[in-house]
Amino acid sequence: MKGQKVVVGVFTYLDDALKGIQVAKDNDKDYQVYAPTYVPALVHAVDSKRSKIAMISLTGGICGLIAGFALAILTGLDWPMRVSAKNIVSIPAYIVVGYEWTILWGALFTLNGMLLLCRIPNPFRKVGYDPRFSDDKYGVVIGCEPDQVDQIKEKLAHTGADEVMVKEGL
Amino acid sequence: MSTEVTKYSGDVTYHEVNETVLSMLEKPTFGWYVLLLTCICTWVMGFGCWISMMIYGLGMTGLSHPIMWGVYITNFVFWVGIAHSGTLISAVLYLFRAKFRQPIYRLAEAMTVFAVMTAGLFPIIHVGRPWYAYWLMPVPNERALWPNFKSPLLWDVFAVSTYFTVSTTFFIVGLIPDIASARDKATSKFRKLLYGITSLGWTGNAKQYKNYVAAYLIFAALATPLVVSVHSVVSWDFAMSIIPGWHATIFPPYFVAGAIFSGVAMVITLVIPLRKVFKLERIITDFHFDAMCKLILLTSGVVTYAYVTEFYVAWFSNNMFERYQFWFRPFGEFKLAFWGMAFCNCMAPLTLWYKPFRTNIAYLFVMSIIINIGMWLERFNIIFTSLARDFIPAAWGGYNFSWIDVGITIGAFGWFGMWMTLFIKFFPSIAIVEVKEVIEAPVRDPHSSVHHH
């Protein structure tokens, strides 16, 4: 987040928080929004683009499918042993492994993609975070230079924030 | 607040949810310690049974020729079955946007993970040389030997391990935002550290939510076919064989339905005492029980249908081995298991058609245990009877009762119970964030259109 200082607005009501976001957008500032739960309206207001995670999962799934079949086929060919009258490479039997690994790799890629995109694990608290945001308050954090703090602060207060705080930025 | 929303989650606010759920994590009571200790003692006893079995050999069990699979595989299938409803409630119902899932899914998922952890023990306990059980994994080794991917057992290894990995991931991912809530409310040093680490620095900012929810949807989408596949694969352990009574195409759907059936019953068994002890009546309401009972009615119907179909197929196929097998089940050596199963799974749940029973908590608790017993008997019935009477009459045999089997079976409940007990005291057993999701967000201006974006 650009800016040495951040202004943190704590909101009880969703519509107020949305107004707070509008403040940041209007002033062309970097901002961050915290919410106690997933609120589609809020997330949409911040970022309306679709998440890239699906592509990561798809990649994982395809890799898993290939890896699963490859594992079964290659290990089978490494020391070919006949069981019953079945072929050494018995594709119908290997579908299960391919299928399971599609899901496994898809899930693992999704997990890693999600961690990556959510920027976790991250041992550092994000600037302007307040424990109330995980309870029942919405938070709008706007980054700004020290000289703009008062201006932003005042604008946020007007949106109906319960409290407006100023904190150190990065 | 609209009445519809109230129906799903009770008449609660964000803060109340937070308070109610996090209050479950407060200092453990004496009762909790007693429960934990009981569970630990139980599984240590079971573990002792296993050790003695390893020392003296598998002759300590009741298994014999030709009943080579017995109580352990019954337990394995039973626990895998239990595990299923967790993922079903969390993933499948998520995809279907069934809103009664929110308050119960976390517990169901925890149950899934711990049930798979329990189920996963049984194949290892079951094998003759457990110290070589890792040969079933495709581990590179100096002997240049690999496992046989044509074996249904290897499919099982892959299916169950994948299931365990994915359901654990799903479970942990779901926990992250709630742990963050717990972290922000934590007072003790230990808990602060524990939640600080396990919440992975979650803040709940909008971008995180965006990706998180998208990822969650994908997890749900991946877990759904997995639920179906895992129990299908478990059923193939039997269906892929040649034994009369096992060799049936009906097995996968039959097993999946049975798994959901037993899993939902197990959720009810666990939720009822939890709700009582932690006073969660406002979050977990009659509506949720009613919905779960309907799921039980549905799956009970499917399972009953499958039982009838098995008999029909045996008769229709005109195969003497199948016919003998399905004569043997209700009238043979293990007839008690069969009739017990029929009573518990087919007849007793019929009472749930009567609405007052569906919301009578005491009745439901008893019913859920009956169903669990019934489902254990179902697996017993499938495994034992088919093995006891197959093609060659001269090789027919019975099962020897063994206390080791009983000990290990009970020990598994202790093992499962220990993890559940620890979990409810250390992590939020109700999904805070997701329950909040179904509560309409507080707005200053009721006419604002924020909810219709």
Added chain:
Amino acid sequence: MLGLISLKFLRNNRYYPFAMLLVLFCGALVGNLSAEDAAGYQSVGKRAGVWNDGQAALWDLNIIDHFHYFGPVARARGHKPEQPIKFSHVTHVQKNKMECQFCHWTSAKSPYAAIPEVQTCMGCHSLIGGTTPEQQGEIAKIKDYYAKGEPIPWAKVHVMPDYVKFNHKRHVKAGVGCQECHGQIQEMEQVERVSSMKMGWCIDCHRERGANIDCAVCHH
């Protein structure tokens, strides 16, 4: 300084993916072994009596596999037990140019390449008494055993588990030289196990030569 940079690096959201990649890379570096490391790794294995020879060790991640064998050191490469009589292959094979099968006469006739009878030793040593006092002392021991009619309790160098049925005769008849398995035995003053004689080692050679790798050939 580096720590500070990485801290800054980690704190910035934009570089997070790169930071994670860095961690993965470092992990991979730690996880992989250089050639020298691998050599050391092998010698460690040899010392502990658990590892295989050759290439197999590099990709043998299967540590658990070897737990079973931690016990009997006798099944390890480098096993070099003290013998009741200081028999020297150098003296017999190199100096006196004796054929292997002169003493080990069953090696091409039996599944077992047995140790020669005491009588076989006496065949020569009833006449040859040795040149150095040390030799004379050792030869006297043989005579003593023979006189008492006791077998010499030779320490076993190549111990095989009983689930392997190794047919010595077939290998000799197929033209496998003694040294291929037993090492440069003619240069050994005291016999040492130079091959792991583990299954992978057998299979490598069987595959190389196109010999049978049917399990029932050795396990029944």
Added chain:
Amino acid sequence: MQKKSLTILGQNENIESEGLSRRSFLKVLGAATATTAVACADKADQIIYPNVKGDATQIPGVPSWYSSTCTQCDAGCGVNYKTYEGRVTIVEGNKSHPINKGGLCAIGHSALQDHYDPDRVRQPLEKDSNGVFQPITWKAAYTKIKQAMVDNSKRAFLTKPLNGSLEKLVAEWSKDVGVEHYTYEPLDYSQLAKATAAVYGANYNGVPHYDFSKAEVVVNFGADFLETWISPCEFSRDWAKSRKSKKPVRVFQVEPRLSLTGANADHHLKCKPGTELLIAKAILKELLSRGKNNLPASLLGELEVSLAGISIDVVAKLSNLKIEKIVSAAQRLAEAKTSLVIAGGASAKTNNEYDLQVVCALINRVLGNVGQTINLDRLRAVKSDFQKVKSLIAEINDNKYSVLFVDGSNPLFTIPSDYKFGLAIKKLDLVVSFASHLDETTKEANLVLPASSSIESWGDHQPYVGVNSLVQPAMTPVFDTVSLGDMLLKLTTNEALKKFPEFQDYLKAQWQQVHASAGVAENFETFWKKSLERGGYFAEQKSVAQLGALGAVIVTAKLDMASFDSTKIQQKSDLVLLPYASVKTFDGRAANRPWMQELPDPITKIAWDTWAEINTKTAEAKKIKTGDLVKISNYYGELNVPAYVTDHVDENVIAVPLGNGHSDFGRYASSVGGGNVYNLIPSDKADHLQLFTAHVELKRALGKRKVANTQDVKDSDKQGDRGIARTTYIETKVPGEHKENHEEHGAHHEPEQMYIQREHPLYQWGMVVDLAACTGCSACVTACYAENNIPTVGRKIMTEGREMSWLRLERYDDGTSEDLQISFIPAMCQHCQNAPCEPVCPVYATYHNEDGLNVMVYNRCVGTRYCANNCVYKQRRFNWYEYELPEPLDMQLNPEVMKRVAGVMEKCSFCVHRIKDAKDHAKDEGRLVADGEVQPACVKSCPTEALVFGDLNDPNSRVSKLAKHERAYKILDHHLNTQPSVSYLDNLKYKA
């Protein structure tokens, strides 16, 4: 993890030794003596003991074979001992021996466990004043005996029937030292011999040779000729030769219970006990009336008079048989070109056995069977004399004797207590036992001089003229024992005998005569060596003997109604105890061998127990169910045994197998209680032991006993429509042509294959089992135990269904008591081409190899047990425990086969090590394995050659020809398409 092992049962826990660790025995190469190997258990893994002195003929690791003769019974079968580094690992039949021609019965195979018995006496013992046996030296033992021999008191030597040079030596020695020699055998053939002499001529006082292969019809009054009677291996072979042919022998079995022989007969006539004589007479009368009257006119007249009272109606009523059945037997006899009528076995051992044998001999004579199916040249002498033994007992009781020598035949166990031998033996000053076990008799001895087993001794055997069979030692004695011959030579004072330092020299001296009479060109040493290699000297058969004139002797046979009043036992309440010899324990001698105890009785499938076969109706009346303990008692004693309720015994009969109920003998024998059946037999004036005991009481005792029965699950003896063991009933005149529902049999059924069938480039091993030749004798089962180191598990574990046998002899009983349909089928791993067990193994521990074998790799097995579930034939055995053998039983273990640890699956491998061995030899000689070169233990053991093994790839091999036989089928293959490598040929039986 190290497994704790269970020692196979044993009441004398203290005798159990630490045991040889399972590896140690395997790799001890060239051990100087067998005992060296036993010495150190743990270190043996690390130390090699080379031979001190070499022998170029003995290559460590390469087995040596020795020919010898089986001494388990008097049949005199030739055997081969396979030895590894000086220890015998298996006994097999000698292919070139004229008696058994390669097969060997179960008891013959189990001789090894007698030899390696952990309960054998390990050194000479003397009873001290407290009645406890203390070890002494051989020298001291000899001295003590010599001291006892100097006075003038009477001395006796009681033995089992001896044969050959040993018999001669005993005779000479007895005469020399002043000892009277008595011979006793409980199941003797004295009445048969007497009758033979009476009817065929006084010269022929012995047991004639019967040829079942030449007979068209056999009417058999209870003789168990496929089990224990006279020479079972030989008879089974001849019987099977005929059964396999285009015109199989038709067997009528008349007996009050169902013996194994009866189960194999075409017509089982379940008569009332003791009515055999009446039936025989009825048949004789019927034959005479049909014009079969090839007898002197005077005798015919006499017969007419004495048979006047016999009418088929009355006989049928008394014997509870249908008239048609008796008439049919007579008719078949009359119509047949060659036939045979025999009597024997337990049910004939009544006080009218002699009469029965006479009538049978007469029937044979009128039918002209002598010279056809009865060979009087090959007469077996009957040596036991019960009359003399009885007088001996009486004299001992009158204190006329002071010293008694006994051999290992354990007379105290087999002479019923009412004969008071138990009292007598206590009255003697000195009892010297040459037994190898501390059995009931030896326990009463003052001195025990343990005799070596026949595997450690020299000897010879002459079952009948022309067969001179040699017994040679195959290994050094396991314990500090000396052979009986050597002991006698040590104890002699005769200078003529003293010149033989060892019994071997005496034997050779005797064989000089054989050499002389053989009239061969080679000198004695060559002849001797060749004889040793062959197993003896077998001469060509001499000319046919002449039938003696029927003289006055015949008149002494009472030809009026039987002296045994069978009307007495018609009352329901009167029960007859019928003790019979089983293939498991015979007369009791095989009781301390775990293989024999573990072997399920072919008829009842019971192991490790004595049981009482009771008729269903009798049992119902007394409210007895199978498994209930019953008390069978009379004035003389009582038995407490579990009941086996069956339709196949007569209502008035309780059949109990002989041989168990030992109080001493060894840990295995004494673990099977129930009581000694012999002791219920009352004393009698007859000159043979009558097993048949009337008037016993049957009561249900308290409690139940979980009997180790391998087929005790309800309905498990009914195969129904499953078509597992199949029978073709011969209905037409030309057997073999007509096939009943041939299509349904699915003989050459080749279903469409979903998978590409595997090519077998070199060999495809397969087996064919001819059910028409399989008697169910279970020799194959025991041979398999011996060859493949299969542990015996003991009674308790067996009741849990965990027996380890790789070869199961299945018995199906689909008929009724009237219409008997018993089928036996030896079932081993079928080595299916489409094996259901293989694909389910997650670690390839079982797979299909190039030779078409279904290979099981024990050390790869994790123990998921899926293969066993999926095995259609249920042929896989799981090691529920690890079983340890008490020393020195472990010396029998085959080094070619690994011993399996607990937690792994095992099964029949078609003796893959033998295949490997044959390939090894073939490779040395640069050729392929020849047909018949590989014979798994079961195939080798089969006395009837019902099992054939070979290469299915070779179109000319015996097995591939038989696999295409019109009777061939594969079990369940047409249901499941498993494509087994084992084919079965339908059993053949006559319907009417």
